[in-house]
Amino acid sequence: MTAPFIRIENLRKVFRVSGRELVAVQDVTLDIRQGELVSLVGPSGCGKSTVLSILAGLLSADGGTVEIGNAENPFTPGRDIGMVFQKALLLKWRTILDNVMLPAEILGLPRRETRERARDLLQMVGLGDFAEAYPQQLSGGMQQRAAIARALVHDPKLILMDEPFGALDALTREKMNLELLRIWRESRKTILFVTHGIQEAVFLGSQVAVMTAGPARMADQFHIELPEPRHLDVKTTEAFGAYARRIYGLLGLS
Amino acid sequence: MGRYRGYLYAFLAHVGFVLVWHFAVVWSGVPKFIMPTPLDALRELFEPHYNWGTHIWVTTLEVFGGFTLAAVVGVAMAVLFVWLPGANAALMPLLVTLNMVPKVAMAPLFVIWLGFGIVPNMIIAFTICFFPIVLTTYRGLVEVEPELINLVKSVRANRWQIFTKIQLPGSLPYLFSGMKVAAVLAVAGAIVGEFIASDRGLGNFLLIQQNMLNTGAMVMALILITLIGTALYGVVLALEWVFVTRKEVAK
Ligand SMILES: Nc1ncnc2c1ncn2[C@@H]1O[C@H](COP(=O)(O)OP(=O)(O)OP(=O)(O)O)[C@@H](O)[C@H]1O
Ligand SMILES: [Mg+2]
Numbered sequence: 245m246t247a248p249f250i251r252i253e254n255l256r257k258v259f260r261v262s263g264r265e266l267v268a269v270q271d272v273t274l275d276i277r278q279g280e281l282v283s284l285v286g287p288s289g290c291g292k293s294t295v296l297s298i299l300a301g302l303l304s305a306d307g308g309t310v311e312i313g314n315a316e317n318p319f320t321p322g323r324d325i326g327m328v329f330q331k332a333l334l335l336k337w338r339t340i341l342d343n344v345m346l347p348a349e350i351l352g353l354p355r356r357e358t359r360e361r362a363r364d365l366l367q368m369v370g371l372g373d374f375a376e377a378y379p380q381q382l383s384g385g386m387q388q389r390a391a392i393a394r395a396l397v398h399d400p401k402l403i404l405m406d407e408p409f410g411a412l413d414a415l416t417r418e419k420m421n422l423e424l425l426r427i428w429r430e431s432r433k434t435i436l437f438v439t440h441g442i443q444e445a446v447f448l449g450s451q452v453a454v455m456t457a458g459p460a461r462m463a464d465q466f467h468i469e470l471p472e473p474r475h476l477d478v479k480t481t482e483a484f485g486a487y488a489r490r491i492y493g494l495l496g497l498s
Numbered sequence: 499m500g501r502y503r504g505y506l507y508a509f510l511a512h513v514g515f516v517l518v519w520h521f522a523v524v525w526s527g528v529p530k531f532i533m534p535t536p537l538d539a540l541r542e543l544f545e546p547h548y549n550w551g552t553h554i555w556v557t558t559l560e561v562f563g564g565f566t567l568a569a570v571v572g573v574a575m576a577v578l579f580v581w582l583p584g585a586n587a588a589l590m591p592l593l594v595t596l597n598m599v600p601k602v603a604m605a606p607l608f609v610i611w612l613g614f615g616i617v618p619n620m621i622i623a624f625t626i627c628f629f630p631i632v633l634t635t636y637r638g639l640v641e642v643e644p645e646l647i648n649l650v651k652s653v654r655a656n657r658w659q660i661f662t663k664i665q666l667p668g669s670l671p672y673l674f675s676g677m678k679v680a681a682v683l684a685v686a687g688a689i690v691g692e693f694i695a696s697d698r699g700l701g702n703f704l705l706i707q708q709n710m711l712n713t714g715a716m717v718m719a720l721i722l723i724t725l726i727g728t729a730l731y732g733v734v735l736a737l738e739w740v741f742v743t744r745k746e747v748a749k
Contacts, residue, residue, distance in 0.1 A: 300652040322654035333646045337667050337745045346663070350655045378745060398653065406645075 247314040249278040249434050250299070250402070256307030257294050268294045270459035272308070276451070278317050278401075281428050281435040283445035285491060286455030286463075292438045296404045299436065300325050312402065319401055323351065326395030326433075328408040332387035334379035334394075340366065341375040344394045351398055358397060365393040368427060385416040389423070396431060403435045410440065418476065421447055425474060442495075446470075446487045447479060454494045463494045534714040542715040548703070553719070556699040558726050559616055560688035564623025565730060568680055571624070572631030573673065579632075580639045580665065593632065601626040601687065605694040619691030619699070626687035627680035631673070638672025639665045674738040681734055685727035700726075 257269040269291040276282050284292050297303040298310060301321050313319025326347070334343045341362055348358040366375050369389040371382075379387055388408060395403050408424075409417045421444060428435055439445050445452050446468055453465040468487055470478050478484055516536050523535045530538055543550060579586035605622050612618035642664055650660060692701025700719045707715040 297648065300648070302648050302651055322652070325652040327649045327652050329645045329649070331643065331645065333643055333649060335664065335667070337670070337742070346650070347653045349663070350650055350653050350659050404652075 246278075246316065248275040249280075249312065249314055249317055249319075250274070250276040250436075251309070251311045252295070252299075253310075254308035255295065255298065255305055255310060257291065257298065257303065258306045267459055269298075270461040272455070272460075272462045274453050274462060274465060276434060276436065278314070278434055279432045280450050281425075281437060281448055282451045282453055283449030284436060284438045284453045284455065285440065285442060285445045285495075286460075287457045287495065288440070289460075290455045290457035291460040292455060293406055296327075296406055296436065296438060299402070300327060300404055317401055323398070324401040326398070326400040326403040328388075328391050328395045328403065328405040330407045330410045332379070332384070332391040334387055334390060336379050339376050339378060340371060340382070340390050343379065343390060344397050346394060347398045353398060361399075362393065362397050365396050366390070368430065369393045369423065383416075385412055385420060388412065388420065392424070392427065396427075396433070401434060403433050405435060405437045407438055407440065409444070417441075417444070422476070424448060429473065442488050442491045443479060445491065446484060447474060452487070452491065454491055456495065464490075466490070531711050531713050534717055538714045539717040539721060542712075542718040545715070548715060550722070552698055553700045553703045554722055554726070556616060557688055557692070557701065557723065558729075560619040560623055560691065560699065561684050561726050561730060563616070563620040564687055565627060565677075565680060565684040567620065567624045568628035568631055568684065569677060572628045572676070572680075573635050575632050576635035576639055576669075579636050580661075586636075590636075593629065597629045602690050605690050608691070609695040614691075614695035614697070619688050619696065622691035623684045623687030626690075627683035630679040630683070631676040634672045634676030634679075635669055638669030641672075642668060671738075671742050674734060674742060677734045678731065681730045682727065684730065685723060689723060 252272055252274040255269055255272040256267075259266045259268050272291070272295060274282075284295070286292055294303065298305050299312065312321075312324075334340070335346070338346075341359070344362040344365060345358060348362070349355075363372075363375060366372055369392055371386060371389055371393065374382060374386065374390075379390070382390065391408070395405075409420045412420060424435075424437075425448060437445075437448055439448075449468050451465060451467050454463045455461065456463040470481075470483060470487075520535050520537070523533050542548065579590060601622065604625070608618055608622055612621065642660075646664065647660065650664065655663075688699070689701040689704075692699040693705060696702040700723050704716050704719045707713075707719070
């Protein structure tokens with residue numbers, strides 16, 4: 245078996261706020277294989293966003309180790325990261341195409357090829373006709389699709405998503421879940437997906453990692469074995485329900 | 499409401515205002531030296547010895563010059579504050595305090611320091627109108643979603659890239675709202691300067707005609723000052739359209 249793509253071991257992060265220490269991440273250990281979509285669930289404030297920030301190289305850890313990349317899939321920090329947040333964060337003075345181009349521009353990638361790629365990605369997320377539109381002409385769900393295309397434009401190896409569908413209505417959210425699974429299958433990216441939705445975590449994840457608060461640590465992580473490719477009706481199956489109940493149990497909700 | 503209907507209503511309101519003015523004066527029988535009709539005022543424009551051209555030109559120079567100076571210095575200062583947080587911490591509060599000094603009351607001092615003429619009046623217009631530009635532009639430059647900064651930093655965006663690709667274009671709507679406030683103030687500044695000391699300009703003309711109770715010419719001067727301010731406001735709106743609005747309205 246090949247080495248995992250991401251190894252997080254006993255990760256610890258402490259914030260110092262006005263002289264007091266606040267343990268944001270106590271003890272997180274997590275292995276992620278290349279091409280996996282891992283859902284990260286946990287109560288608000290348990291340190292999920294902090295873990296993502298450390299993986300993105302935006303924060304440094306105060307303890308433990310984080311290793312990304314293996315022999316087959318070398319990882320370049322500051323290059324191989326794509327991020328999607330709850331807000332689409334599109335620049336309203338740029339067209340959708342130019343918004344998608346942003347990370348490629350920052351990295352100084354060749355303009356002509358990335359434009360082609362950005363167009364292909366817009367096609368893939370179903371926004372082929374909106375390349376020249378401006379963000380305020382798009383619905384929330386469409387903006388979020390553009391944000392996903394933007395996260396893929398520089399062909400990063402790891403996509404970090406922090407509650408990307410948290411602000412969408414339930415119906416759009418279901419649709420975006422299916423879209424994400426399709427995009428994930430087509431791109432074979434490694435995705436770490438933070439969510440508060442337990443159903444969403446089970447439905448999307450090939451693996452689910454559950455964090456608990458006080459102290460913030462990893463409660464459990466397990467693989468989800470459900471028929472692939474996943475359809476919405478899998479949610480009504482006994483196996484799906486069992487996974488969901490297991491998470492509810494870990495979070496002390498059952 | 500359709501766009502053209504909106505324009506029509508605005509036009510009708512202006513015409514209506516002039517008509518109400520006219521008939522209010524005519525029907526109330528107020529003497530002309532108290533309140534002239536719009537036509538009385540307009541007639542003054544054809545008095546060649548008033549030298550309208552010179553006065554209009556001088557005041558226009560003062561207003562546009564002071565405003566342009568304020569826009570350039572204001573934006574430069576806002577950028578400086580963003581790049582040097584130390585300068586911001588020290589100078590921003592000082593600027594707020596200095597802004598409390600009534601600029602109008604400082605005008606007599608300016609006359610002592612700079613004498614009188616077009617340039618001193620430009621500077622008075624500048625001091626009165628540059629603060630809103632600094633303040634709004636600075637706000638626009640720093641008001642960026644922290645998560646967006648994280649997103650670009652994850653691909654190692656440097657400060658210059660963040661500044662040129664996100665902060666600067668993001669600050670433009672703020673800059674224009676500051677400039678709209680400043681446009682009104684610039685006119686007031688130039689006229690105050692002319693009131694305190696001047697030998698030309700519409701403000702100067704206003705005072706001279708006041709001594710002769712020549713109300714018609716005074717009202718005409720007031721209309722011209724208003725038109726200069728409106729022209730400046732129009733320039734700002736046009737720039738705003740090119741740089742901001744055009745990109746934010748649905749095609
Ligand atoms: N920059 C910071 N400075 C100080 N404390 C912070 C900082 N960032 C996060 N924290 C604290 O660390 C803890 C974990 O925050 P984090 O944002 O990672 O939680 P989360 O699991 O993402 O929560 P949510 O689900 O609400 O987004 C919280 O108690 C938070 O207040
Ligand atoms: Mg969070």
